[in-house]
Amino acid sequence: MDDAPHIPVMLKEVCEYMNPQDGGIYVDGTFGAGGYTRALLDQANCSVIAIDRDETALVAAQNWIGSYGDRLKLVHGSFGDLKNHLLALNIEKVDGIVLDVGVSSMQIDQAERGFSFRFDGALDMRMDASQGETAADIVNSYKEEALANLIYQYGEERLSRRIAKTIVKNRPIGTTLQLADIVRSVVPRSKKSGLDPATRTFQALRIAVNDELGQLEELLDSTPDLLKKGGRLLVVSFHSLEDKIVKNFMRGQRIEASRYEPVVNEYIGSNYSSPFLMLSKKAFLPSKEECLSNPRSRSARLRVAERLEE
Ligand SMILES: C[S@@+](CC[C@H](N)C(=O)[O-])C[C@H]1O[C@@H](n2cnc3c(N)ncnc32)[C@H](O)[C@@H]1O
Known part of the structure; x- marks a missing residue:
């Protein structure tokens, strides 16, 4: 079976809102086929730390990553461990973090990975x-x-x-x-x-x-410490459970993943204010043209927030 190439979702918007600068350090927490990573590296003379828990994604990129030299570092692991990944690279804070959560077209199209009910394969579904x-x-x-x-x-x-x-x-x-x-x-x-x-x-x-919601929460919790003032957090998600977690976190509230049993956590308090400013209260959505040309993008929502204080 031929693997369909992964078309990066909302790439134009991600580049616009990340707005990478020369000398900046950015994290792409969901490297996949490297669509975001490449675009950021091409837009400015910056560095990208690219993480994926699926080793096959990192192996597939070996033929092109060399052209970016030491501006690109690939890390095998989960974005939930971002703090440790950065520590290992001697990096304290970064200028931006982007996530495109979910599975890639390559993962879905590999029948033996077990992600899709369109193909017969072992019931696996592990990204790592x-x-x-x-x-x-x-x-x-x-x-x-x-x-x-x-x-x-x-x-x-x-x-x-x-x-x-x-x-x-x-x-x-x-x-x-x-x-x-x-x-x-x-x-x-x-x-x-x-x-x-x-x-x-x-x-x-x-x-x-894949403990997807747990990993997302771990990552979000670490961002106030890891982003420089003015640094941007961008998350593209594909279903409401994730989007709700991201929205509430950026607003300074966090509820448990289940919408049926919301549990308020310690972030909410009368004197608590979010360390982030959301660029828009509403999620950014893909354009009509993108939805037509890449049906996978139809359910995407992009949320963007900026770190206020260090
Ligand atoms: C939708 S794809 C990303 C595509 C990418 N933006 C591009 O333009 O090619 C999601 C990727 O994130 C990876 N992933 C999902 N959850 C992860 C996590 N918690 N930590 C690291 N990688 C993760 C998956 O293995 C997959 O390769």
Whole structure:
């Protein structure tokens, strides 16, 4: 199968709002195919620390990274550990951080990675194939109630209990198509959206396998210490669970990932003010042209904030 090239989402807006300067140091926390990294390096004589937890993404870039010399440093790991990655490079603070959270087209198109219900592959879904439990481990070992909760919380799937029951009845489940067929057998296709009934369950498992919301929160929590005054934080997200976390963090509020049980944390207090200024209260959305030319961009939302104090 040919891998579709990954088209960077909202690249023009990312470059405009990051506005890289000569001599600046920027973090691309989700390197992927390197679309953002390259654009930032081409826009100014700056440096980029590019992180990806998927080693195959870093290997695929070996043929072009050399042209940027020591302006580009590639790091294998999670952006949730950004503070440690920067420490290891002797960098205290940076001028900007950008994230494009989610999976890349390359990951989706590699059937054996197990991200897509369009292809048959092992039910894996780990972005970092060297560690952690797979989606198969979860569906085959979790108790029915825990599975239902996971699918409800991370997939925002109303029929989670029915799905979990059917999964448990059909264990062991080893492949993506097996799981997709099990979900499709109990969830009707939405006439309105046309969405494949397996979509939400796959999203939930991917989020759980990769601790996606936890990693995002870790990263956000570290940004007040890691960004210089005036430094920018840009996050492109693709579903409401992530966008809500980003929006509330930038506003100086943080709630737990579940919209059903909001839990206020220590950030909210009568004398608390956010260390960030949001450039716009509303998320920036892709243009109509971009949505037409790159359907993957349709659900993207970009949020931008600037560090106020050091
Ligand atoms: C949507 S792609 C990024 C595409 C990139 N902006 C480009 O223009 O090519 C997301 C990438 O981020 C990586 N990723 C997701 N979560 C991560 C995390 N917590 N830490 C590091 N990399 C992560 C994935 O492995 C994937 O390669």
